[in-house]
Amino acid sequence: MTLKRKYNSLKIILNIEIFLVLLLGVSCSFSETSHKRNELGPNAGFERRRVEEYFVSSGVERYFLPEVPYWANFNEEAQCRRKTSIKFFNMDSLRSSLRLSYExxxxxxxxxxxxxxxxKKDKGVSHIPFDKEEDTFYKVSDRIQAGIRIFRKPSFKRVNIIWIDPYVNNEQELAAKLQEPQMYKGHPVFVSLCMTYVELEEWMKKSGLGQKNIRLMSYELLTPYTNSGKLDTSYHLDFDEVLKNKKKYIYIKKGWNIPSVFNGNFKTQKL
Known part of the structure; x- marks a missing residue:
């Protein structure tokens, strides 16, 4: 065998050895990654990320207003401090970009x-990574444009809107009020300025009212924007937009005043 052929043979063997080393390294890396994923369990992807792990957003964050801190998340008229913070949307950016109506x-x-x-409840976590939030935003946006809602407008022409926050610690009194003759003239809608939709559903079950076909309006329907798209200095809940073409009667517990956030054309009665 010539020197040149020996050199070529050694070169081939060396290349094979390098390839095997690289292959072993990739295999070990994959094994380590899989092991870490197994250790993380079903909540993998929901832990807080390091800064260098942040993904490149598509710009959904421009639709979110700064989150209200816990100490400021209360409603004076309902005399409550809210347990859960939510993301309020920048309605101006949202409506102009996605061509959505106020409703x-x-x-x-x-x-x-x-x-x-x-x-958060299903995963048992208090934080959702932003990529999961972004994915949720687009999924919900598709549902909205397909006409899907979790708050379904009653088919009755008249709706009886009952502000329930003053009754939260006295469910029996509220249940008795629902038996009054005037309550049978329209479809009941419970509205809360303190509870989220999830919390309101849970409260309904605990109070024994969960099976009465009562529609729910939670504080996620509040917005600091008017129906004309103007950013205001206070929150609004526009019943004319959410309950279009309905005769609206709002029932307020005696001794309480109607909340200033309630907007629209409606009649008010004490309950």
Whole structure:
């Protein structure tokens, strides 16, 4: 064998050895990654990320307003401090970018927060990575544009809107009020300025009212934007937009004043 042929043979053997070393390294890396994923369990992907692991966003964050801190998350008129913070949407950016109506935008805010809270509860975590939030936003947006809502407008022409926060610690009194003759003239809708939709559903079950076909309006329907798209200095819940073409009667517990956030054309009665 010539020197040149020996050199070529050694070169081939060396290349094979290098290839095997690289292959072994990739295999070990994959094994380590799989082992880490197994250790993380079903909540993999829901842990807080290091800065260098952040993904490149598609720009959904421009639709979110800064989150209200816990110490400021209360409602003076309902005399409550809210347990859960939500993401309020920038309705101006949302409506102009996605070409949504006020009604569609406010339901998108409601359904997005509802899905995020369910996700946290299902996974047993307090934090959802932003890529999961972004994915949820687009999924909910598709549902909204397909006409899907979690708050379904009653078919009755008249709706009886009962502000329930003053009754939260006295469910029996509220149940008795629902038996009054005037309550049978319209479809009941419970509205809360303190509870999220998830919390309101849980409260309904505990109070024994969960099977009465009562529609729910939670505080995720509030927005600091008017129906004309103007950013205001206070929150609004526009019943004319959420309950279009309905005769609206709002029932307030005696001794309480109607909340200033309630907007629209409606009649008010004491309950």
């Amino acid at each position: 569609e935008s406010i339901h998108l805010q409601l359904m997005f927060n509802h899905e995020i809270q369910k996700l």
